[in-house]
Amino acid sequence: MEIAELNVAALRKMLDRREISAVELTNYYLDRIAQLDPDFRAFITVSREQALRMASAADQKLATGEGATALTGIPVAVKDNICTNGIRTTCASRLLADFTPIFDATVVAKLKQVGAVLLGKTNLDEFAMGSSTKESAYGLTPNPWDRRHVSGGSSSGSAVAVATGMVPLALGSDTGGSIRQPAAFCGVWGLKPTYGRVSRYGLVPYAPSLDQIGPIGRSTEDIFLLDRCIAGYDPLDPTSLPEQAAAAGIVTGSLRGLKVGLPRELFGDSLAMGVKERVMAVARELAAAGCILTELSLPSLQYALPTYYLLAYAEASSSMARYDGVRHGKRACSGSDVTGMMTATRQELGTEVKRRILLGTYFLGKDCYDDYYVRAQQVRTWMKADFAAAFTECDLLLSPTTATPAFTIDEEALDERALALTECYTVAANLTGIPALTFPCGFLNHLPVGAQLMAPAGAEQRLFQVASHWEAATKRQTRCAQGDQKGAFYEL
Amino acid sequence: MNYETVIGLEVHVQLKTKSKLWCGCATTFGAAPNSQVCPVCLGLPGSLPVLNQKAVELGVRTGLALNCTIAVCCRFDRKQYFYPDLPKGYQITQFHQPLGRGGWVEVPFAAGQRRVGITEIHLEEEAGRTAHFPPEADNPGYSLVDYNRSGLPLLEIVTAPELRSPEEARTMLETLKVLLEELEVTDGKMEEGSLRCDANLSVHRPGEPLGKRVELKNLNSFRAMEAALAFEAGRQGVLLTNGAPLDREEARTWNEAKRKTVFMRFKEQATDYRYFPEPDLPPVSIDGQWVERLAAGLPELPEARRGRYLREFRLPADDALLLSKNKAAAVFFEAVLGFYNGEAKTVSNWMLGDVTRLLKEEKIGFTDLKFGPEDLAALLSFLDRNEISGKIAKIVLAEMFQTGTPPAAIIHARGLFQINDPQAIKALVLETLAANGEAVRAYKSGKEKAVAFLVGDVMRKSKGRVNPELLDRILKFELAVDEIKDIGLD
Amino acid sequence: MLSLSAQQVKDLAAQALLGVTEEEIGVLSPAINQTLQSIEEIRKAPVSEGEPTVNGGEGGERLRADQVCLSCPQEAVLSNAPKQFDACFQTPLVLEE
Secondary structure, three states: OOHHHOOHHHHHHHHHOOOOOHHHHHHHHHHHHHHHHHHHOOEEEEOHHHHHHHHHHHHHHHHHOOOOOOOOOOEEEEEOOEOEOOEOOOOOOHHHOOOOOOOOOHHHHHHHHHOOEEEEEEOOOHHHOOOOOOOOOOOOOEEOOEEEEEOOOOOHHHHHHHHOOOOOEEEEEEOOOOOHHHHHHHOOEEEEOOOOOEOOOOEOOOOOOOOEEEEEEOOHHHHHHHHHHHEOOOOOOOOOOOOOOOOOOOOOOOOOOOEEEEEHHHHOOOOOHHHHHHHHHHHHHHHHOOOEEEEEOOHHHHHHHHHHHHHHHHHHHHHHHHOOOOOOOOOOOOOOEHHHHHHHHHOOOOHHHHHHHHHHHHHOOOOOHHHHHHHHHHHHHHHHHHHHHHHHHOOEEEEEOOOOOOOEHHHHHHOHHHHHHHHOOOHHHHHHOOOEEEEEEEEEOOEEEEEEEEOOOOOHHHHHHHHHHHHHHHOEEEOOOOOOOOOOEEEO | OOOEEEEEEEEEEEOOOOEOOOOOOEOOOOOOOOOOOOOOOOOOOOOOOOOEHHHHHHHHHHHHHOOOEEOOEEOOEEEEOOOOOOOOOEEEEOOOOOOEEEEEEEEEEOOEEEEEEEEEEEEEEOOOEEEEEOOEOOEOOEEEEEOOOOOOEEEEEEEOOOEOOHHHHHHHHHHHHHHHHHHOOOOOOHHHOOEEEEEEEEEEOOOOOOOOOEEEEEEOOHHHHHHHHHHHHHHHHHHHHOOOOOOOOEEEEEEOOOOEEEEEEEHHHOOOOOOEEOOOOOOEEOOHHHHHHHHHOOOOOHHHHHHHHHHHHOOOHHHHHHHHHOHHHHHHHHHHHHHOOOOHHHHHHHHHHHHHHHHHHHOOOHHHOOOOHHHHHHHHHHHHOOOOOHHHHHHHHHHHHHHOOOHHHHHHHOOOOOEOOHHHHHHHHHHHHHHOHHHHHHHHOOOOOHHHHHHHHHHHHHOOOEOHHHHHHHHHHHHHHHHHHHOOOO | OOOOOHHHHHHHHHHOOOOOOHHHHHHHHHHHHHHHHHHHHHHHOOOOOOOOOOOOOOOOOOOEOOOOOOOOOHHHHOOOOOOEEOOEEEEEEOOOO
């Protein structure tokens, strides 16, 4: 089997048995990027030199055995809105084309500490605002299963890099579904962790009360390993949760008696028939494994989208205020006074980012604040209570990750409503702060379909356990996608 | 025409912490530009604020001293506007749930003591510093930004609009400054900007509703503040008198060079700051027991101290006020009393009299004194025991002040002990009488004033050391004896 | 029902110091009004009495001890400056109010 098809555990074995060195492994992936990425633009920056230096340091670590862990020598890609000291971090914006952070995000520092190898920075919608990388200043990253289709967003560079085997693992960020939607569209695994589980220090903010960094990989175990590495209390993030004992591995064993809830609101009419069938197949498999399926209702979900728009755009308008051309970024030359300079500099932002800033500015103004913005915050409270109540009836929730498989590139431009329907499956986890995991559960018209599991805050283990059970029971894994072959599962 | 002035203050206090409000950068004043800066106070994308516990503590201490209700849970909000010294495009402050509300402070105004309300106190971050370089012949002008100051912790104190004159506003600010310094929450250096003040002022005819208010900015010294308020009260008073009072709220700034307030903008034009709760910072719950401990640990504040001086030491009102409002003086005063068995009033007299005069001459304060409280106590004890005279005491004090030498050493070295031995005094008196037959005769012929000459002679010979009361009695006695001799009774 | 005219969108852009071209206004105005339409539903949500949720998680506040840490080297601080002078960030002149 090609190295690109191997999961982290297999790569680990090869490294530990010295069948391959970290430098060789890194070179393998760098070559693969050079070969495949011109078609995908999954990477904005490939940090070749640094990667080889890190790989050689990892080899030394492996030789001495000191401080070696599951990820030592394993290449990882990082979404380009996560700060990397000395490696430019563009957020896929023209404004930050030359911005080189002077510090590492905590997640990056943690990866470096265990000796993981940072291959480069991946494409996204500008400032993570979008669902297709249509909004990237560096070009659109197409779907690895069919280049006429989008790969989702905003962490599509990370999802595509993983799906095509250009890297075994990648970090994304998820504010309303930005890890899960592209992971589902690309047929890979993605986790949006509990809010506060992974430090946000160094994540360029979009909507700070919703943003979370999480892993994307090619199996449940792979994302488990990356999640375990990046999770943990960080004194630099005031919203960071207290340290929890790291799990040694994914809990295995019987799922008997586990109650799986199917929220009625997430199996409605807007759902593509084929998607529903494939998610229901997951439900049947879980039932066969002894899970108890419960249909339930989460009435607050009806308001999830307007709530998300109000809160996310309001916060975004504030997050984006710092790009004024004074301390960093590409300054516009026009403008004779400072206000003129700032206005001209910010003109370089893309239309979608501008749309969200304008809406957010309006939401926080006196016309909207009390009747709309505060109301959205109240709905958020209700939604948390609604989910808490649901979790007294069941242990986790199963739903589709998106209503349809990846749409075509034109379709996406045309139909914003369809896009909105996609987001409505994922935003609830951000609004309520709970963890959500997506895994591929089949193909529809040669494009992957994702299933989403949600659990109460802090119950990531339950998600890993169920997802890995399904993976093992169906003995399925996706092949590396290369852009135009017919996607299908193959039996291991 | 008769009109009344109403003033409220917004006082910005730089809290005395070692590190900034959200990050570990040092707070030292005067460092090289942009040398006390990190990703957090530079507002770099991805950086996050982590609240300094000490800033909360200092804020709570201040709130307690200002009799505020301390919030059980306070929050931070973002105040949004653009300015190059504001690195995130918003200032983190407290708008919806401030640290404290509804306090008051007793202020000793010239017209008498009165309580002034404190509307609220809240924590916020300081912005950087911008310097402007106006256009010249060959360049269009530019501005420079230094972020060393960015993120320093500030406490804003908002007073109720209860001050009635520029003088009262000044007294209020002075009272606050003393109180904040005593609490050790700030350096209170107006010249370094660690204490700054904006003011709101309006005028109205007695019995009529308040006029439109003007916000005055850039009041960077007590003098500037009083002058700006006086100018503004006069300006608005004239407008009111002319029947054309202000009809819009406005912001003005004090121009020190022109000695006048200058229009900045109308308030309704002011930006909508679009405050909203800071999502990066969880709410801060303030533990009631912690607050109680802080309250118990508060130092005695000038007002309480003044009351105690009146009660405990029976000081006159003026003495109590003067000693209590200056912490160094109060500390010294009470330390002297620890060594001294005499009247508190005596200590107060000397401290507010001769010691204060010497300090003023040298432009220094009580903490700069070369001698300690035990030395002043010793000096006053010598005086009380009649071992030196008041006149000598002043001489000794002057030397203590110059050199720090203890009074006993000065008195010994210079032989300044008072001569209290009647025999010794008698000997001196007889000597004088013998040598000054002229004066003696003048006295006997009824010229009472001649006594002063004879006293002066004895004092000259003794270098002023003779106990004046004893001298008076012995001299008069000896003169009488002399007279008896003259008429030959024995 | 909320809706914004092209002029109001321009005013918002001015408030956000966001340079926008006429062409962009043509795209943005309808897109903004579409979103405004979709958030109208929030007014029907049965939540009048509820407490607002501000933060993403349940974590309580974590305060920092008042300890000085090393600041960044001056050249690192200034490394991304579009323009600098005398170790300061230089900007076009701020027109005082």
